[in-house]
Amino acid sequence: MFAGLSSEALEAVVGAGSVRKLASGTRVFAQGDPGVSGHSLLEGRVKIVQARADGGQSVLRFIGPGEMYGTVAALMNQPFPADAIAVVDSVEIWWTLPTLRQLMRQHPDIGLRSTAAAGQRLLDLQGRIGELTGERVETRIARTLLRLMEKAGRRTSEGVEIDFPITRQDLAEMTGSTLHTVSRTLAGLDHRGVTGSTRRRIVVRDPRALAQLAEQGAD
Amino acid sequence: MFAGLSSEALEAVVGAGSVRKLASGTRVFAQGDPGVSGHSLLEGRVKIVQARADGGQSVLRFIGPGEMYGTVAALMNQPFPADAIAVVDSVEIWWTLPTLRQLMRQHPDIGLRSTAAAGQRLLDLQGRIGELTGERVETRIARTLLRLMEKAGRRTSEGVEIDFPITRQDLAEMTGSTLHTVSRTLAGLDHRGVTGSTRRRIVVRDPRALAQLAEQGAD
């Protein structure tokens, strides 16, 4: 996000923000709260979770080090559309809305970058819209694991491990399914040697096979 | 989109673009084409349709008069992520990418507005992500009809009519279903007096009942 900024600008940005630690489980902001702050993660993982009308939840995305979150709502003067919750002990830097606006005025690059990032997310989401409907749960899970792998994968002797704890429930809320079905599906993948999953940990043993499953049904 | 611009700026914007008529069925741009143009609809309706990996299609949104389309891809130097197709005879104004950039430089308001519009779409899409999974087809259809009604509704003696032709297939592609299920569901809604649908036309007779269905399952 801040890569390529002049060191001068970078100093101003860091100086204007506040750094704070987030114990695992901490809620950074809550859905419905007025969006009066922008955030960037320095270390750890934060998940963005939206409560649905039917009482369920949807995990919209996981934030990794270097990513911004909460800024779109803040800059549009809207309430936060989702909760942000640290899933491991983390460190973030955050800014008040006036500070954020001022930084953008003084360093237009920041505004451009955040616009570009929002545009990218818009295109990504449009792509996901289609995937979420009509496809089988196994396909959606495969796709989700691939994305997590690329974003938060860590090579180990067993394969590529997703480097933060993720529950069956989380996966269900990302794929629009239930933890029961996810459990069954993962058990099947484990059995076939594609993945290895233990409590809150998932290792992808055979990325090729997973990619195969993710594109199932493509012509 | 352009409301609130100075008349001077407005003249510059209109002068720099080209106006053209779109016969019903015309494809304005195609998924995968380099995004080298920005568009705004003056009259009619255009639908944005994305081809999915499994061979199916997703209708992402319908564009009405005054709305911009194709601009996010263009400004990010990316290929268009979807097709744009006129569903009735329409009129649009469009700009080349260099022209668009220059207009934004000369009238920063335009850039701000399009960023705001993109942010709004981002929030909308996030909301839709949750809806699309787990909810029953009837619920998704009800929600979709409500949105169409608000956006393109025209009061008639029968109720609120969606003012452009829309097929069961379109509705299926918007809700991630099949035309068969949509046909059955709509027949059910018609029977209960909630809607009245004929070939390519839909009238909402009882918006309250529709809203009720859309929130089915809420706590």
Add this chain to the structure above:
DNA sequence: CGCGATATTGACAACGCTCAACTCACGTGG
């Protein structure tokens, strides 16, 4: 060591997709 969070597994039902046949409206051309 005990409890809560997490995960597994089975039985069952149902929603909605697939396949298939048929009807209806509309526009085109002979």
Add this chain to the structure above:
DNA sequence: CCACGTGAGTTGAGCGTTGTCAATATCGCG
């Protein structure tokens, strides 16, 4: 003006995927 073809819509039968309900197992933290 009517025959015909095409696109749009309807309806039925069957079944698979997946959600629901329920019971049990296991891991870890306090």
